[in-house]
Amino acid sequence: MNNKWIPEIMYEEDSNIPFVMVPQGNVMPELLYIFESRDTGQTEPNHEGEEVPIYEWDLHQYADMAILKNKLSQNVYDKVRHALGLESLEVATTKGEDLTQKIKNNLDN
Numbered sequence: 174m175n176n177k178w179i180p181e182i183m184y185e186e187d188s189n190i191p192f193v194m195v196p197q198g199n200v201m202p203e204l205l206y207i208f209e210s211r212d213t214g215q216t217e218p219n220h221e222g223e224e225v226p227i228y229e230w231d232l233h234q235y236a237d238m239a240i241l242k243n244k245l246s247q248n249v250y251d252k253v254r255h256a257l258g259l260e261s262l263e264v265a266t267t268k269g270e271d272l273t274q275k276i277k278n279n280l281d282n
Contacts, residue, residue, distance in 0.1 A: 180193045182205075205234070208230050209231045211229045213227045213228065215227045233253070251263075
């Protein structure tokens with residue numbers, strides 16, 4: 174298995190949810206590092222003397238929640254979910270099951 178490939182974050186034309194095309198023989202990274210870049214509103218001259226914008230860079234890390242779910246106790250995993258603004262897994266699962274049942278009922282009618 175080759176883990177030397179570099180993931181590319183892509184978007185469908187009609188979706189705000191990004192995806193990564195994982196090459197055959199590779200696996201999705203467990204952790205993604207992404208730089209946030211912001212224009213400071215300031216400029217500086219480049220090597221040709223032209224004024225170019227100055228950007229601030231801040232490194233973020235995004236972990237695979239499935240790995241955290243499998244490696245952490247339910248209590249710790251729920252603390253991570255709450256820190257991210259999510260409901261506990263039990264509450265989210267119940268709501269998901271309720272929604273699925275409503276969809277099934279609508280399809281039956």
